[in-house]
Amino acid sequence: xxxxxxxxxxxxxxxxxxxxxxxxxGKVANLGFAVNNRRRNGETGEWEEVPVWLNxxxxxxxxxxxxxxxxxxxxKGRQVYVEGHLALEEWTGxxxxxxxxxxxxxxxNMEFLGGGKPRQGExxxxxxxxxxxxxxxxxxxxxxxxx
Numbered sequence: 001x002x003x004x005x006x007x008x009x010x011x012x013x014x015x016x017x018x019x020x021x022x023x024x025x026g027k028v029a030n031l032g033f034a035v036n037n038r039r040r041n042g043e044t045g046e047w048e049e050v051p052v053w054l055n056x057x058x059x060x061x062x063x064x065x066x067x068x069x070x071x072x073x074x075x076k077g078r079q080v081y082v083e084g085h086l087a088l089e090e091w092t093g094x095x096x097x098x099x100x101x102x103x104x105x106x107x108x109n110m111e112f113l114g115g116g117k118p119r120q121g122e123x124x125x126x127x128x129x130x131x132x133x134x135x136x137x138x139x140x141x142x143x144x145x146x147x
Contacts, residue, residue, distance in 0.1 A: 005085040007105050010113065011035035013078050014053065017071045029071035031056040033082070033105075056082065058107040067107050079113040 014032035021027050033056050036049040058067035074080065084105040093100055 007082070007084045007086060009033070009035050009054075009082045009084075009105070010079065011054075011082075013074055013076050013080065016076050017058075017074055019068060019072050027060045027068035029058040029068040031058065031071060031074075031107075033080075055102065055104040056084065056107055057087075057104060058110065067110060070110060071107070074112070081111040081113055082107055083109040 011033050014034050018030040033054045034051045036051055038047055041048050058071040060066045060068045084107045087106045090101045
């Protein structure tokens, strides 16, 4: 049986990106990210939002996919759509010498959505991303951006 490792998220940045530049010229943006899950409170019966906190990494990879550069213009609170895959990072602690690991999301694609304060030079959202945020009017078909 085949495997599938695909993550699709819409959430908000929990901090400004941390950009790390490598000696060979590469870059990575480390991002804090939060998405909300809805669940019913067993005691009150009310629905509540429960945050899930994630760490994301966006690399500058092959030409045309400069995800670290794109992420660098984001700010805390900005809403972002992310496609990526799960990755396990493992290392030995410098102070304790013990093995450590964490699961995070490596970003394969990202789209900037509404909310948060934009930085200078930020990409503008695609027209279809803006259209997705606005509800369609009842009784009228919604025109797609590529039509």
